[in-house]
Amino acid sequence: MTTTIVPADPLEQVLTQVQTESGNEDLTGLSPEDIAHLAKNLWSWGSGVPAGRQDVRILRGAKGASGALGRTLLETTSPDMPFLVDSLLGECAEQGHEVRTLFHPIVKMADGRMVSVIQIHLPELTGEEAARLEQGARKTLQDTELVVADFKPLKDRMREEIRRLTIMDDAHEAVAFLEWLSKNHFVFLGCREYRFETDADGRVLPEEPIMIEGTNLGLLRDEELNVLSRDAEPLVLTPEIGELLSDPFPLIVAKSTMISRVHRRVACDYVGVKKYDAEGRVNGEVRFLGLFTAEAYDETARSIPFIRRRVKKVIAASGATPGGHTEKAIANLLETWPRDELFQTPSKALGPMILGALHLIGRPRPRVFVRNDQFDRFVSVIVYVPREAYDTSLRERITATLVSAFDGRLVRFQPYFDTGPMARVHFQIALERNHPRPDPAMLEAEIARLARTWDQGFREALMAATLDETHREGARKFIGAFNAAYREAFPPEEAMRDVAAMAELNAARPILARAFRGAGEDADKVRVKIYARAGSIPLSACVPVFEHMGMFVAYETGYPVKPHERPVDDAPDIYWVHDVSMRTENRAGVDLGELGNRFEQAFEAVWNGLAENDGFNRLVFAAGATWREAALMRTLCAYRRQSGMDQPQDVQEAALARYPAITRRLIDLFAARFDPASGASLKQREEACKALREEIEEQLRDVRALADDQVLRRLADLILGVQRTNFYQMDAAGQPHRFISLKIASREVADLPEPKxxxxxxxxxxxxxxxxxxxxxxxxxxxxxxxxxxxxxxxxxxxxxxxxxxxxxxxxxxxxxxxxxxxxxxxxxxxxxxxxxxxxxxxxxxxxxxxxxxxxxxxxxxxxxxxxxxxxxxxxxxxxxxxxxxxxxxxxxxxxxxxxxxxxxxxxxxxxxxxxxxxxxxxxxxx
CATH class of the missing domain: 3.40.50 (Rossmann fold)
Structure with missing residues (x-):
């Protein structure tokens, strides 16, 4: 007597499986009642889809038992088959949606059918995002169904090709490889046969291959899909491809340009089996599309047909002693080499790469190995960088460099770490027709520059610097002196400039300033490094100085620099480097090449008490004055103010800054009258002063405000009344005096109170x-x-x-x-x-x-x-x-x-x- 087992009620199956799966899911925001409510709704919808059909729906603003859940649901129903969950998760990831929770009940119906219903919980999506996801999910289910439906015909076609190759001479390795693929090492996604146009001599012509009707299986049932072409561009059998086809080995293994929606969201693998005419000349090809399985990547390279030949050739060509250390190292490199590269790289190209990587064991350094795809649609770049330098930021910078160099786009990257000091990253870049072909050596040099650690860069900058041995020895004390914040902010070359500046500090010169502009910064922006040997400088002390120089301070960052030894006997334990960013108050551009040094000297003069901290220092940028020339104008204006008949200081400062051309001429007038370096006679000086005074008078016509006119005109008159000055005198140390003095013929100066x-x-x-x-x-x-x-x-x-x-x-x-x-x-x-x-x-x-x-x-x-x-x-x-x-x-x-x-x-x-x-x-x- 036969006993018939009736399946449990489908809804009960759904609820039971969802409850079981709940233990492994993130249920944040979901109560048991919500989960049950959603499961019932899922089956209520899924059970209404006709038998054998697939369907997809998106529920925005999904509601649970007690109201809105703040999430979107992707729900699908389909006859149960492999790859459904992997494929749908791949679609969600491709569109940038984070999966919160997933339920996948498989229901056995009374008629024996197995129905798969899937519910994926996502963050709230916009209407546009939801529509795009629904479209992608439907296409994913369709592709999965095509692949599963043709699984047996695909395997049968592979067996047919194996039988065909078996009777060929010297095809044993190819047959072994195809048999290996058939043993759960390859997920078959599609197949198509092509015929090639040939000339009378049997040479393949540079034409588009001809598709053989009735040979399309799996994904390639869609005749618009092409395994090897760029986008919708047909693949023409170029002479280079013809040469590849003429290779005696009957197989071609490469990466397809197609991205799989089934199982894994990666570029499909392509295995081509060549077809031959009666005279043994290639006249066609059967192309299998699929994905190597995890088992294919886990097996040792020496055990896999086809690539085991390459492994043997590379080891033999190396000349390594059998069983010796070098042979073992090469074998280990081959085992850990990206498996796709072993499949796709001929041994004559693979060997130099492996030997190049081998040398890194004894001499770690950045290396780059470039392999162009056989069909010129991809370039594979294997990059070695110091492990301590590798992080997301470096990988992104290397990616940008490669994408720019090849004018392509990143398809994928795969990092690999072993116990050694180097990290390896495998990049695959999709290429356009007529893409650039950068020099690998230059590419390697650029990536080496990106990958060097900061301390390595500092040592290189130190070696490249032009220093005598004493200064070089002092600079070596700064290796390791810069903290992480500094290293993040500045490159090693900038650190060498800072070290050179700190070397100038001593007890007599406790601070030093250096003006510069960052790359790409606007002309009104100025950065100043302030170097101090007597402790950190408060921002509140710096800001008034810069503001009086006509600058607006945006921010300041201080960095302690601690040499591991004192570079000179009287050096402090810690130096300080302050990076101050500012812009001109009036947004006017500044030529630092001409004025940067004057700006630095002015700041130091104020800080060291040689100059006063007031608005006359604005003349450094406004009129291109030195700090002493600004001090001269301060002295002249102070005298005019002391007359009791002139404008206050702020009006004087503003007038001089507002009319920098006149200010410059006033300074020139003073120099023409008193600079002894010119060697001019009094008569020559008098003539020069007369011409300058007339020029100033002409410029005064454009001065609008009466107060400004008064300030500028009276300064010009005062200069002509000065009889002597110490401005150009030097003290015993050969430096200008700290004070400025003027001997004035008061009766020659107008607008002074009586008696004069x-x-x-x-x-x-x-x-x-x-x-x-x-x-x-x-x-x-x-x-x-x-x-x-x-x-x-x-x-x-x-x-x-x-x-x-x-x-x-x-x-x-x-x-x-x-x-x-x-x-x-x-x-x-x-x-x-x-x-x-x-x-x-x-x-x-x-x-x-x-x-x-x-x-x-x-x-x-x-x-x-x-x-x-x-x-x-x-x-x-x-x-x-x-x-x-x-x-x-x-x-x-x-x-x-x-x-x-x-x-x-x-x-x-x-x-x-x-x-x-x-x-x-x-x-x-x-x-």
């Missing part, structure tokens, strides 16, 4: 400002410590007016001076505050003597590097006044140091006992 002195010396520096007024060639008067920053000249002028009346018997005309210290310590420390005043006084006295003639052996001598417009003027004596009662000895010490003809009688009231009144130095008629 005969001469005055005006000076400024970051530390002090001061003025000395003389109402005649012979005059004496005290110097006072002023506390009136805005109008100390007005204060001194008032004193000297009173003095002219009070001292009429002693001095024909009065003389007074005053100085204003600008950097005094806090007054709570009385001694420090007082000594700060004394230091300011010293600088003031030095500035006065620096513009005064001397008497040497009775002859008048002028100061060095000074153009003289006012003739001989050796008379300068001073006395004490408010705040300077104890400073006469200080003044006399400076006089002695400078070799001034009055020596320690220069200042009245000193400890030597000189009294100018008693000595008659200031008596009427003494001169």
């Amino acid at each position: 002195p005969f001469r005055e010396i005006f000076m400024t520096s970051p530390k002090v400002e001061g003025v000395h007024l003389r109402f005649g060639p012979v005059a004496r008067g005290g110097l006072r410590w002023s506390d009136r920053a805005a109008d100390y000249r007005t204060e001194v002028l008032g004193l000297v007016k009173a003095q002219q009346v009070k001292n009429a018997v002693i001095v024909p005309v009065g003389s007074k001076g005053g100085f204003y210290p600008k950097q005094l310590p806090d007054r709570s420390d009385r001694n420090a505050w007082f000594e700060g005043g004394r230091d300011a006084y010293k600088e003031f006295i030095t500035s006065l003597l620096g513009l005064t003639d001397n008497l040497v052996d009775g002859a008048v001598t002028h100061p060095n590097d000074t153009v003289i417009w006012d003739g001989e003027d050796p008379y300068l004596v001073v006395a004490a006044d408010k705040g300077t009662a104890t400073f006469s000895d200080t003044a006399n010490a400076i006089s002695l140091e400078k070799g001034h003809w009055l020596g320690d009688a220069f200042a009245s009231g000193g400890s030597a006992g000189y009294d100018h009144k008693k000595m008659g130095i200031t008596a009427r008629g003494a001169w």
